[in-house]
Amino acid sequence: MSGEVKHEWPLFEVFVRAKRGLNHVHVGSLRAADHEMALHHARDLYTRRNEGVSIWVVRSDDVVASGPDDKDAFFAPSGDKVYRHPTHYAIPDSVPHI
Amino acid sequence: MNEQAFTATIDKDQRIEPRDWMPDGYRKTMIRQIAQHAHSEIIGMQPEGAWITRAPSLRRKAILLAKVQDEAGHGLYLYSAAETLGADRGDLTRRLIEGRQKYSSIFNYPTLTFADVGVIGWLVDGAAICNQVPLCRSSFGPYARAMIRICKEESFHQRQGYELLMTMMRGTEAQRAMVQDAVDRWWWPSLMMFGPPDAESPNTAQSMAWKIKRHTNDELRQRFVDMSVPQAEALGVTLPDPDLRWNAEREHHDFGEIDWSELKRVISGDGPMNAERLANRRRADEDGAWVREAAAAHAAKRREATARERQEVPA
Ligand SMILES: [Fe+2]
Ligand SMILES: [Fe+2]
Numbered sequence A: 001m002s003g004e005v006k007h008e009w010p011l012f013e014v015f016v017r018a019k020r021g022l023n024h025v026h027v028g029s030l031r032a033a034d035h036e037m038a039l040h041h042a043r044d045l046y047t048r049r050n051e052g053v054s055i056w057v058v059r060s061d062d063v064v065a066s067g068p069d070d071k072d073a074f075f076a077p078s079g080d081k082v083y084r085h086p087t088h089y090a091i092p093d094s095v096p097h098i
Numbered sequence B: 001m002n003e004q005a006f007t008a009t010i011d012k013d014q015r016i017e018p019r020d021w022m023p024d025g026y027r028k029t030m031i032r033q034i035a036q037h038a039h040s041e042i043i044g045m046q047p048e049g050a051w052i053t054r055a056p057s058l059r060r061k062a063i064l065l066a067k068v069q070d071e072a073g074h075g076l077y078l079y080s081a082a083e084t085l086g087a088d089r090g091d092l093t094r095r096l097i098e099g100r101q102k103y104s105s106i107f108n109y110p111t112l113t114f115a116d117v118g119v120i121g122w123l124v125d126g127a128a129i130c131n132q133v134p135l136c137r138s139s140f141g142p143y144a145r146a147m148i149r150i151c152k153e154e155s156f157h158q159r160q161g162y163e164l165l166m167t168m169m170r171g172t173e174a175q176r177a178m179v180q181d182a183v184d185r186w187w188w189p190s191l192m193m194f195g196p197p198d199a200e201s202p203n204t205a206q207s208m209a210w211k212i213k214r215h216t217n218d219e220l221r222q223r224f225v226d227m228s229v230p231q232a233e234a235l236g237v238t239l240p241d242p243d244l245r246w247n248a249e250r251e252h253h254d255f256g257e258i259d260w261s262e263l264k265r266v267i268s269g270d271g272p273m274n275a276e277r278l279a280n281r282r283r284a285d286e287d288g289a290w291v292r293e294a295a296a297a298h299a300a301k302r303r304e305a306t307a308r309e310r311q312e313v314p315a
Helices: A035-046 A068-075 B003-011 B024-043 B045-049 B058-083 B089-097 B114-132 B141-169 B173-192 B204-209 B217-235 B260-270 B274-312
Strands: A011-017 A024-031 A054-059 B245-247 B252-254
Touching (some): A024 A054, A024 B058, A024 B141, A035 A054, B024 B058, B024 B089, B024 B274, B045 B058, B058 B141, B114 B217, B141 B173, B141 B217, B173 B217
Antiparallel strands (some): A011 A054
């Protein structure tokens, strides 16, 4: 047994909803044998005070992420579509509530 | 992303995130610093943990238990940050246990009386706060975010320690002597927590350039001394340094020479408690092995059972 590389539990990402009405926000990761244990550990680790009212755990290897090099393909187009922003449209100051 | 983008991000005071390109040296330094910090939090549970069952009241037991649990949490936030850089938690623990990675020298001193618990909260957590507040702006995103979480919790640690000492100082002559004795033993090791003097800290310049570090060791040490002097006065204890006095010209306190040979000795493994701290950590790891294996086996079994159930459901 000794000398062997010891067994490692999988990694989980933890998301906490700070209070009702807010989104779940990523707070960090932890190791657990399964989802249920991950949830318990997340409660002990990330919500010891008043940090949240709800927790999500997701296996880290199930997360698919855009890379920093995808930046242009993913995020650049929004820059040249100025007509998507309300400030693109000139409305006289005299028009109320718009 | 490349070196240019990395440098530009640092120059703009923005954060580096795990998937960004970074120099190998940056990654290595970051992993080493975060791991050492994590190990310190984990080993740091022992000196105070030793007093949980002996704390003098239920209130003090509950406080101490919560504080030690926080330190475990700090260790885990930090291992989590290290893992974003490709480090492996189990591997880091093995490095600690085998003495291949270090932890803060301060935890190699013994906690002889209950006053030590108060002094650790006041001075050791106080010094940690001095070190950690600037790290909330460290250039590596996950580390900076972990530090913000940690700093929020540290303030409770320092205040419970100081309040404990105030209570003892209002007690008997023997209790006051106990506090003074603990201060005498912890003051100098606390000053050593900031690391070697700037002149002998070869990595500081690079770490400052990468904005991993925001202030030098000596700057932070000075800040800690200046903060502690009025706190010691309010408490009614004497800091054990005959050279400690206000310097109106510098607008800082001057203080005596630190025994750097002691720091070197303790860091290299020859402090009063090094062997015991590591032995305890090693034993905890070994004693927990069967639990980790059993939980993994149970999880695998349940996964199989769920898979089988799904197959049995008629289409
Ligand atoms: Fe801590
Ligand atoms: Fe602390």
